[in-house]
Amino acid sequence: MAPRSGDAIFSSIDRVNAELFTLTYGAIVRQLLTDLEEVEEVNKQLDQMGYNIGIRLIDEFLAKSGVSRCVDFKETADMIAKVLLFPPMFLGVTASVSSWDADGTCCSIVLEDSPLLYYCNVLSGFIRGALEMVSMKTEVTWTRDVLRGDDAYELQVKLLKQVAEEYPYKDDE
Amino acid sequence: PLSKGKQEVSLSAFAFLFSELVQYNQTQVDNIAELERRLEDAGYAVGSRVLELLCNREKGNRRETRLLGILSFVHSTVWKVLFGKVADSLEKGTEHEDEYMISEKELLVNRFISIPKDMGTFNCGAFVAGIVKGVLDNAGFPAVVTAHFVPIEGQQRPRTTILIKFADEESGG
Numbered sequence: 001m002a003p004r005s006g007d008a009i010f011s012s013i014d015r016v017n018a019e020l021f022t023l024t025y026g027a028i029v030r031q032l033l034t035d036l037e038e039v040e041e042v043n044k045q046l047d048q049m050g051y052n053i054g055i056r057l058i059d060e061f062l063a064k065s066g067v068s069r070c071v072d073f074k075e076t077a078d079m080i081a082k083v084l085l086f087p088p089m090f091l092g093v094t095a096s097v098s099s100w101d102a103d104g105t106c107c108s109i110v111l112e113d114s115p116l117l118y119y120c121n122v123l124s125g126f127i128r129g130a131l132e133m134v135s136m137k138t139e140v141t142w143t144r145d146v147l148r149g150d151d152a153y154e155l156q157v158k159l160l161k162q163v164a165e166e167y168p169y170k171d172d173e
Numbered sequence: 174p175l176s177k178g179k180q181e182v183s184l185s186a187f188a189f190l191f192s193e194l195v196q197y198n199q200t201q202v203d204n205i206a207e208l209e210r211r212l213e214d215a216g217y218a219v220g221s222r223v224l225e226l227l228c229n230r231e232k233g234n235r236r237e238t239r240l241l242g243i244l245s246f247v248h249s250t251v252w253k254v255l256f257g258k259v260a261d262s263l264e265k266g267t268e269h270e271d272e273y274m275i276s277e278k279e280l281l282v283n284r285f286i287s288i289p290k291d292m293g294t295f296n297c298g299a300f301v302a303g304i305v306k307g308v309l310d311n312a313g314f315p316a317v318v319t320a321h322f323v324p325i326e327g328q329q330r331p332r333t334t335i336l337i338k339f340a341d342e343e344s345g346g
Binding site: 028060 | 190255
């Protein structure tokens with residue numbers, strides 16, 4: 001199966017109204033703020049939730065998209081921006097990749113406005129989790145945030161380590 | 174500008190996010206009643222916003238002042254926007270004048286959920302009950318809203334009934 005465009009994948013999967021998703025997410029953020037009180041703690045928890053979602057959603061993404069192994073981190077970052085985030089395996093966010101460093105292990109994903117992009121720490125965890133399942137350990141940090149007065153949303157994705165393939169089972173000897 | 178509300182995200186993204194909501198709240202409680210109360214609380218936040226949003230967008234800023242009007246608003250408009258379909262049924266309770274029931278054969282939030290035996294009558298529909306309560310309360314019809322499983326003959330999975338009990342009969346119309 002050849003890789004399919006984000007649009008084609010999206011039309012073939014079950015969907016729900018984005019407002020239900022956004023409002024539910026908003027309710028989660030509100031509960032976390034009430035419970036944890038510290039903004040830092042809330043961010044940590046959101047990141048963890050995103051991670052948990054990412055490590056599961058990547059399975060469906062791979063199954064439905066027909067994407068095979070990406071040759072390098074560059075291709076992977078492109079895939080995140082064009083197919084995984086948009087159109088909406090997850091969020092319906094339009095994103096582009098820029099600011100590569102010299103050895104191609106660190107880049108920025110710039111997100112255009114989307115109604116779902118509010119208080120979006122869940123997103124950094126999501127990308128980290130999804131990538132970990134395809135053997136890439138990354139560090140994802142927010143560098144720009146429209147809600148803080150910046151002109152765009154920007155995530156820096158840094159490749160820490162490519163983990164060698166490990167099988168959960170032992171080969172028969 | 175107000176979004177048209179046509180945007181969608183993948184069902185799995187919502188299902189995983191909702192599962193994170195349930196799991197997080199599970200860590201915050203030590204009994205089922207408390208867990209349901211917290212899910213209802215999260216739903217309530219969604220419901221009060223949905224009322225604002227839909228009155229503005231779908232009803233030209235007019236609000237329902239009649240009991241049956243607001244009930245059919247929940248059963249049709251709210252359900253359609255949030256869950257993509259009108260609720261399966263809206264019935265008046267036979268034993269009490271002030272009770273109404275909205276039933277759904279396969280409620281979205283219960284679709285991927287199986288309740289472990291040791292969790293008794295726990296129902297994730299508490300979240301949807303909270304949404305309904307949020308809409309009704311903020312429209313001026315305070316009610317106690319609860320979610321229940323009702324077995325259907327010949328079917329493995331029970332349907333979910335959202336039971337609405339209005340606070341006092343004067344609010345009826």
